[in-house]
Amino acid sequence: MTFHCRSLIVGLTLLLAACGSAERFAVSTPPVTEKVRIAFSSVEVRDVSLPSYAAADEIHLQAADGTLKSSSDVLWADAPERAVALELSRNLAQMTGRAIASEPWPFEAFPSARLELRFSDLVATSDGVFRTTGQYFVAVRDGGRERSGLFDLSVSFDPKGGPNAIAKARGQLILDLSRYIAVNGLK
Incomplete structure (x- = not known):
């Protein structure tokens, strides 16, 4: 192998290492x-719709003037819509002791209810508040009472904690949202 070829391989290795510098936060x-x-024996978390910035891989932070800032070097560990649906399903299953799963529904029998969520906001702010607003819908099989409701929840976090603090706050916020939906939408 010639010196030029070895230099090219070393250069490509360094370039690939530099490109892979993004950090992912679970x-x-x-x-x-x-x-x-709750009133249902089984619930499918059917659809979680996030705003485009919240559905992106990048972790966004909203400045005091409303500007959303992000970096391609600071990413969520999982696709946000999938992750939020799984977090909600897991939290609700543990809270209720019922068969709850996100779509696609993994059981043979149909669920007795379907839950859909449409988020207006799901954002951390530079002043240390992670907030979510939106609407939930509960569709019921066999002619039961269908329902919907609005949510507006927030949790505080230390902005000096960076992306880890934001990720921890999102976990708490989705847990709080799960409880809110169980009490207000699934009873």
Whole structure:
């Protein structure tokens, strides 16, 4: 192998290493400690619709003037829509002790209810508040009472904690949202 060829390989290796410098942050899911009784034996978390910035891989931070800032070097560990649906399903299953799963529904029998969520906001702010707003819909099989409702929840975090603090706050926020939906939408 010639010197030129070895230099090219070393250069390409360094270039690939530099390109792979993005950090991925997993959401820390707090333990579910509360039990909630719901009216359904099974629930499918059918659709979670996030705003485009919240559905992106990049972790966004909203400045005081409303500007959303992100970096391709700071990413969520999982696709946000998938991750939020799984977090909601897991939290609700642990809270209720019922068969709850995100789509596609993995069981043979149809679920007794379907839950859809449409988020207006799901964003961390530079002043240390992670907030979510939106609407949920509960479709019921066999002619039961269908329902919908609005949500507007927030949790505080230390902005100096960076992306890890944001990921921890999102985990708490989705847990709080799960409880809110169980109490207000699934009873």
